[in-house]
Amino acid sequence: QQPVQxxxxxxxxxGEDAVINCSSSKALYSVHWYRQKHGEAPVFLMILLKGGEQKGHEKISASxxxxxxxxxLYLTASQLSYSGTYFCGTAGSTGNQFYFGxxxxxxxxP
Amino acid sequence: DAMVIQNPRYQVTQFGKPVTLSCSQTLNHNVMYWYQQKSSQAPKLLFHYYDKDFNNEADTPDNFQSRRPNTSFCFLDIRSPGLGDAAMYLCATRRTPTAPNTEAFFGQGTRLTVV
Structure with a gap:
């Protein structure tokens, strides 16, 4: 069930750009993106729904x-504060479970 | 205002001694989750509640149990902690699953050390 990143x-x-990919072997109903800094809880970035949706959050966007x-997930003109671990998250087929990539x-x- | 609160932030327990971690929420969300996160790994879903309906992941060890006495509180019980259970335990909530486009809200986690 776990997506692969x-x-x-x-x-x-x-100032450099980066792309992070998330791929699932099962149908995706929505995709969430989170960033986690060491020793802290994951922080929500954005949710994408069906339909080829794209969203933006400051200089971070996703498709x-x-x-x-x-x-x-697209990060443009990266800043020091962007450091961390990025996780995609997906709901299970029933919509109840929530799995991290x-x-x-x-x-x-610098 | 803290919306998902986990206590304690740090817990040290002895090998084999039962331990309970707690989570409370002020969001009135139907769904509550418990995750185990080991160093440099992704959070791993242990189980979740939809209201009082308990759902265990197939690979969650029997050593892990959970209780949800009401909407606001959820507990993780580790009956006989082993050294391999040392990890960060994260509690999260989401609104009803009929709204899959809702984000998960996380507590700050409990760092469990087993000695």
């Missing part, structure tokens, strides 16, 4: 392709 880890310099069962560690350096 790629890459596992990425290191960026401030959702339900046919391919994939979502991508494998995670992508993002480090932004």
């Amino acid at each position: 790629s890459p596992q880890a990425v290191i960026l310099r401030e 959702f392709n339900e046919k391919k069962q994939q979502s991508s 494998t995670g992508t560690s993002l480090t932004v350096i």
Whole structure:
């Protein structure tokens, strides 16, 4: 049930862009994106629903392709504060369960 | 205002000694989740409640139990903690699952150490 994310880890310099991918073997009804800093709880970024939706949150945006069962998170002009581990999250087939993807560690350096 | 509160933030327990972690919410959400997160890993769903309906994940060890006496509170009981149970335990809530586009709200987590 767990979605797979790629890459596992990425290191960026401030101002560079990154793309994080989330792929599921099962049908996706919605995709959530969260960022977690070390020792803290995950922080909600955005939700995408069906229909090829795209959303933006400051310089962070995402897309959702339900046919391919994939979502991508786009980080542009990265800032030091973007460092952390990014997780996609998906609801199970009944809508009750909520599973996290494998995670992508993002480090932004000066 | 804190909406999902976990207590305690840090818990040290002895090998084999039962321990209970608690979670409370002020959001009146139907669904509550417990996750286990080990170092450098993704949170792993242990079980969830939809109202009082308990749903266990197939690979959750029997050593882990849960109680939800009312909408606001949920407890995670570890009957005989082993060294491998040391982890961060996260509680989360969501509104009714008929609204799949709703975000999950997390508590700050309880860091469990087993000695």
